[in-house]
């Protein structure tokens with residue numbers, strides 16, 4: 529037996545056998561009495577003796593039918609419910625307040641959460657796993673036991689795969705689109721796509737720019753939300769790009785990415801950052817800034833270990849020292865520091 533269901537404009541059929549005699553439908557997930565009786569993984573076994581006894585058989589069939597219907601109804605309701613904006617925005621209300629405030633201020637505010645947060649053209653199994661996962665996320669929210677921050681270190685954007693890769697974005701965005709970056713910036717989308725780099729490696733906060741809409745949420749256990757890193761900054765380009773042309777990437781598609789200024793900036797672009805205009809930049813100020821960066825990197829380094837634990841490549845997880853996106857330590861910093869016998873605090877050497 530099948531019933532049609534509509535989930536976000538896509539038609540699905542939910543099928544099951546009505547009494548164990550109907551033909552199985554291998555193309556869709558099938559909830560059958562067979563599955564229940566044998567146990568999906570050969571585990572629990574429900575006796576079929578009731579079917580064999582002509583007196584108990586009608587009752588048995590009715591109850592089997594009720595159980596199967598209830599299961600099917602549950603799956604259908606969860607599929608529908610977890611796809612609605614109501615589910616995302618209202619059921620998970622508290623825990624996602626900050627995320628949704630940033631979404632409402634973004635260029636994608638008119639787009640369904642599901643366009644980005646659902647596997648695209650995935651097989652039924654992957655799709656259902658994703659649904660069950662988002663269904664389970666409700667438990668800590670309703671039970672008020674959730675903890676913050678959500679998605680620290682931007683694990684979601686860095687994992688790629690079916691949960692958040694290029695395929696979500698390319699439902700709407702085409703490679704044919706001629707990109708018009710900000711003046712002063714050069715970007716080549718094709719070379720990155722060819723190297724297997726997906727959109728959110730760079731555009732991670734496209735729908736949730738929490739730097740623009742500051743997070744305010746505090747969890748019941750006192751933990752707080754954070755402003756996530758936004759990978760559309762120069763230092764995050766240097767997770768792969770390198771001033772000396774070293775290969776930082778690993779894995780399939782790994783390539784050297786050039787770090788010379790003219791790779792990403794056209795002639796005439798002001799190459800000296802505003803910070804450098806401080807009167808004492810060449811003495812005290814740059815040292816203070818360099819030390820501040822080292823402290824921040826210590827914190828980010830702890831996060832990087834957790835990201836690596838989740839299977840994210842170390843080159844994408846590791847923090848980047850901003851100073852070394854424009855200066856080669858050995859060739860630039862050391863010319864003064866070796867002479868001054870003052871450590872740059874980045875290495876053990878003076």
Ligand code: HEC
Pocket residue numbers: 616617624627628631636639640641642643644645678679681682683684685686692728731732733734735736756
């Ligand atoms: C244009 C695509 C897009 C849309 C639309 C979108 N998101 Fe996201 N969302 C993302 C990306 C990309 C990330 C990963 C961010 C990261 O890892 O830095 C994310 C992350 C999140 C997170 C993890 C917390 C965080 O801030 O990183 C939550 C929760 C979330 N989204 C909920 C929603 C909800 C609810 C909606 C709809 C109201 C929505 N998203 C709409 C792309 C989108």
Ligand code: HEC
Pocket residue numbers: 635636639640643644696697698699700701727728731734
């Ligand atoms: C359902 C369609 C849809 C999906 C999915 C989608 N976008 Fe968009 N995107 C749009 C539209 C429409 C615009 C233009 C919005 C406007 O100009 O008001 C846009 C604009 C943009 C812009 C330029 C505006 C800005 O804020 O910088 C970027 C960059 C972008 N999208 C990246 C992404 C990325 C990355 C993803 C995947 C995580 C994604 N989009 C997913 C439809 C979509």
Ligand code: HEC
Pocket residue numbers: 694697698701702706707708709710713715717720721725726727728729730731
């Ligand atoms: C290596 C980093 C990187 C990757 C990967 C990347 N982009 Fe971009 N993208 C950029 C940069 C940088 C800009 C220019 C932003 C600016 O000017 O502020 C940009 C601009 C855009 C724009 C705005 C175009 C305009 O004319 O305003 C869109 C849309 C966009 N990207 C979509 C995508 C999509 C879709 C993907 C994945 C298929 C993707 N990008 C992958 C770095 C990247």
Ligand code: HEC
Pocket residue numbers: 714715716719720723725729730759760761762764765766767768769777782783784785786791792
């Ligand atoms: C995940 C790794 C990675 C990140 C992050 C990354 N790039 Fe790249 N980029 C590459 C690789 C690899 C190449 C070289 C591809 C090749 O040679 O085919 C490249 C090449 C380029 C080129 C073309 C260079 C040329 O000589 O034609 C530009 C421009 C560029 N990147 C800009 C950026 C910008 C801007 C950012 C940050 C917003 C960025 N990239 C972030 C990996 C990356």
Ligand code: HEC
Pocket residue numbers: 713760761762763765766769786787788789790791792793798799800801802853854855
């Ligand atoms: C792989 C691409 C890439 C390369 C190579 C690159 N930049 Fe950038 N740069 C960016 C991006 C993206 C931005 C804009 C985002 C931001 O503000 O961080 C930027 C912004 C800047 C800015 C303005 C923001 C600030 O920090 O004040 C300066 C100055 C700058 N770059 C200087 C340089 C110099 C000098 C070099 C060469 C040593 C260089 N860039 C090489 C990608 C690159």
Ligand code: HEC
Pocket residue numbers: 810811812814815816818819851852855857860861862863864865868870871872873874
């Ligand atoms: C033009 C010469 C010069 C260059 C180039 C230079 N420094 Fe320095 N640096 C100094 C001077 C002078 C001091 C102040 C020494 C003092 O306070 O006794 C200093 C101080 C520092 C300090 C503070 C040391 C401390 O113990 O408080 C750090 C950290 C530092 N520099 C890092 C760097 C880094 C990183 C680079 C390269 C990106 C760099 N410096 C390039 C001259 C230079």
Ligand code: HEC
Pocket residue numbers: 799800801804809810814815817818821850851852853854855
């Ligand atoms: C976005 C690029 C960029 C970044 C990031 C950057 N610098 Fe620079 N820096 C420059 C440029 C360009 C110059 C001037 C040209 C030169 O001397 O090479 C310069 C010059 C300097 C000088 C020499 C100043 C003088 O008057 O002699 C010092 C010292 C210095 N930087 C330290 C640092 C430190 C420390 C950091 C990290 C906190 C840093 N820079 C980050 C681009 C950058």
